Amino acid sequence: MERYIIGMDLGGTNIKAGLFTKNFVRVAENRAHTREKEGPEAVLQCMLRTARQLMEDAGVEQEEIGCMGIGVPGLLDRKAGISVFSPNLTGWENVPVARWFEEHLSIPVFIDNDVRMNLYGEWYFGAGKNKQNVVLLTLGTGLGAGVVMDGHVLYGATGSAGEIGHMNMYRTGRPCKCGSSGCLGRYVSALGLLRTVREKIEGGQPSVLSDWTQRDLKQITAKMVSEAFDLGDPVARNALYETGELLGYGLVNVINLYNPEIIIVGGGMAAAGERLLARTREIVKKHALELSQHACEIVTAFLGDGAGILGAAVFAWKAASRQEEKSEKERWQPSFFC
Ligand SMILES: [Zn+2]
Numbered sequence: 001m002e003r004y005i006i007g008m009d010l011g012g013t014n015i016k017a018g019l020f021t022k023n024f025v026r027v028a029e030n031r032a033h034t035r036e037k038e039g040p041e042a043v044l045q046c047m048l049r050t051a052r053q054l055m056e057d058a059g060v061e062q063e064e065i066g067c068m069g070i071g072v073p074g075l076l077d078r079k080a081g082i083s084v085f086s087p088n089l090t091g092w093e094n095v096p097v098a099r100w101f102e103e104h105l106s107i108p109v110f111i112d113n114d115v116r117m118n119l120y121g122e123w124y125f126g127a128g129k130n131k132q133n134v135v136l137l138t139l140g141t142g143l144g145a146g147v148v149m150d151g152h153v154l155y156g157a158t159g160s161a162g163e164i165g166h167m168n169m170y171r172t173g174r175p176c177k178c179g180s181s182g183c184l185g186r187y188v189s190a191l192g193l194l195r196t197v198r199e200k201i202e203g204g205q206p207s208v209l210s211d212w213t214q215r216d217l218k219q220i221t222a223k224m225v226s227e228a229f230d231l232g233d234p235v236a237r238n239a240l241y242e243t244g245e246l247l248g249y250g251l252v253n254v255i256n257l258y259n260p261e262i263i264i265v266g267g268g269m270a271a272a273g274e275r276l277l278a279r280t281r282e283i284v285k286k287h288a289l290e291l292s293q294h295a296c297e298i299v300t301a302f303l304g305d306g307a308g309i310l311g312a313a314v315f316a317w318k319a320a321s322r323q324e325e326k327s328e329k330e331r332w333q334p335s336f337f338c
Helices: 040-058 097-105 114-125 190-202 208-212 222-230 234-258 268-272 274-287 290-294 304-332
Strands: 004-010 014-021 026-033 065-072 075-077 082-085 093-095 109-113 134-139 143-149 262-266 297-300
Touching: 004 040, 004 114, 004 304, 014 040, 014 304, 026 040, 026 304, 040 065, 040 097, 065 097, 065 114, 065 304, 075 109, 082 097, 097 109, 109 114, 109 304, 114 134, 114 143, 114 262, 114 304, 134 268, 190 208, 190 222, 190 234, 190 268, 208 222, 208 234, 222 234, 222 268, 222 274, 234 262, 234 274, 234 290, 268 274, 274 297
Parallel strands: 004 065, 065 109, 134 262, 262 297
Antiparallel strands: 004 014, 014 026, 075 082, 082 093, 134 143
């Protein structure tokens, strides 16, 4: 009984879910469209169907599931299991995700930020395995980050510790959703890179990217920028160089602050690899504290987009074990303490 764990990743476009054994071997995986425009109840129902489909695919009964972890984007009240706000999900405010699933599946359900779930995955089974000081960056639409220091995942007073994407790089710069401007994530992310590319082309610099999209510059993707880079396109080369440089200065601060053993670069844009990171490494070498930079390697993520569901399963398993331990202690509490 209770031999399996469900790990789920709620994104603005897709829901991903995996069914894992207690040794974190994946026995089934499933995906569905989020249908976020239909509102929270429809999204939750869609997530529930995805979870039930997993059990059906693996031939596992509901009673055999021990717990479930869900990575949710945006602001959370992690302890209460409430998703407070998520900018990419329509009408999504104060959604009691954990309680809703506990009522429908009768198992303990735990939520955390989607980037931290990726961090748990990469830390336990990916590039950060056996390390005690890990920083994970996810370069996707924005720049997400999570930090492990001395073997503990950092949360901070409001769960915002390690928000590297909002590190201020320019006193005045591109406006950010957080209300500030000049934040690192406005430049070092897929959207940031594409904006840099567009600014260069609109400024009159010739590029194959303009031809490939018949001058509809909104059609340019991060993958196309990498392809243009490989053809020696100057706009693509300069844009990736500048983005890598800014990432480098961001990481100088990260290395000096957190003294990590490893910085893992994940997310869709990590596919640019050394096209981006070569300049990053040069900046780190030149500017980070010497002892700290020698102790730190910068690598791309191992687990790809499977890190989130695996991490959610690890997170849930840890949280459920802690809960069990606690109730065990309470049960054995001598009566004179009461
Ligand atoms: Zn910001």
